């Protein structure tokens with residue numbers, strides 16, 4: 079069996095599960111984000127009274143933090159009331175950050191667990207060796223009542239990534255390249271394990287970027303074998319004791335795809351599909367109105383650090399806006415401590431509240447018709463960040479920062495060179 | 506939700522949930538209001554054209570993207586009776602089943618249906634009949650587990666049974 083199958087077997091009280099089988103599994107932790115007031119209504123509608131375990135359910139206010147509309151404020155209000163009435167142990171209000179960042183930070187994520195959230199990017203937690211998956215409101219309400227969910231045991235495909243990236247090339251470029259090559263439906267209903275020499279020693283933040291975007295290939299969940307960096311991260315934040323599960327030697331992947339990334343250039347997903355990916359060197363001239371660094375994909379300290387390297391002591395192009403939203407308050411504090419916030423604000427960046435920001439078009443930087451945004455987030459569907467007539471280019475935080483500086487989509491490697499003096503068209 | 510007849514509106518691949526239901530309306534909670542924005546990101550004119558019972562036909566990966574249940578809720582409240590697609594995004598598929606929206610996987614369906622054709626969809630048997638061409642197109646049969654949910658009228662009635670038995 080694969081580790082993911084062993085996780086499902088453990089959680090459903092079985093010795094063995096097989097692909098395609100439907101199992102009822104116990105959920106180790108569940109999270110509801112602030113788009114999902116419906117979960118509470120459905121919980122009561124289905125006869126719910128007390129949640130199955132007050133230590134294992136949390137709400138995270140991230141999509142509407144702080145609230146932009148009266149309706150969103152009403153949602154938060156009703157959710158807070160529920161959290162209080164149910165006496166939930168964990169609660170993340172508007173002063174926390176994006177769910178996929180604050181959950182690992184707070185120590186509720188550990189290798190071998192099943193984590194279910196009302197958010198498709200729950201695949202992110204494969205970075206920690208967890209089985210993370212997203213569901214809708216009604217499924218979540220059934221978990222809130224019973225602590226269980228039905229799963230179809232998925233086929234597992236292997237995406238093997240070997241080599242080391244060059245300076246200026248980030249994990250985001252690697253996953254965009256994989257996505258562009260394999261397409262946005264290669265893993266529908268399947269699980270993805272990422273393997274290879276690139277993954278073996280990869281840091282926690284980079285692992286999260288790659289697993290985060292596994293869902294853009296349709297994956298139900300993703301998995302990476304925890305390395306020492308992951309184990310250290312988890313042990314520093316959680317008292318949970320767990321056994322590290324191993325995939326059996328005779329397990330066979332449904333399919334294996336191999337990539338070698340040593341010569342990879344920065345990548346860009348062009349409008350309006352995540353898999354419409356080309357190399358930065360082939361991108362035509364694009365004037366950028368807004369550059370955005372943030373979200374559960376590109377808002378970690380490593381991302382803000384990369385932006386600082388590019389923008390320190392410089393000024394962004396006066397015709398471009400740069401919005402930076404740390405993924406969590408912890409990230410925000412770290413960025414302040416390291417002096418990044420100061421440098422970036424001096425360079426002309428606009429900082430906003432930790433949370434999802436404009437990622438899904440709710441607030442804090444939505445786009446007008448005809449505008450262009452280069453973004454470190456994960457989706458560029460029409461209308462994702464405001465107007466359906468705006469264009470979104472997905473790229474790494476380095477590419478976003480470099481583009482804010484020049485006012486057009488640009489290869490960040492040019493700006494990371496010490497001796498390179500970029501002349502903006504405005505002087 | 507077993508046998509429905511209606512006019513087909515045909516779309517391509519990768520119609521994601523932002524196109525089915527744009528994020529800027531996620532703070533709406535009234536199902537009728539949610540229905541008014543159905544498919545707005547893909548085809549803003551659709552809602553005005555739809556008659557109750559009409560059917561959406563799509564290519565691969567319909568409903569990919571976010572987990573928002575609003576996507577399924579908007580289709581139901583716009584009175585779409587079924588969605589037939591070559592494949593579905595996983596979370597959308599679960600949401601649809603849970604809420605009682607008929608969703609049928611039928612490979613190559615977009616090649617066999619023209620916009621405006623009248624279709625009969627038999628969800629439990631898993632086939633589509635094109636009344637214009639007479640062709641019957643076999644799709645995937647649903648699993649027993651999903652049939653259970655549907656026979657109960659969606660996951661909510663099924664769960665109500667369980668919670669009321671627990672007293």
Ligand code: SF4
Pocket residue numbers: 140141176177197199373374375433434437438455456
């Ligand atoms: S940051 Fe964007 S992708 Fe991540 S949870 Fe928030 S809205 Fe979703």
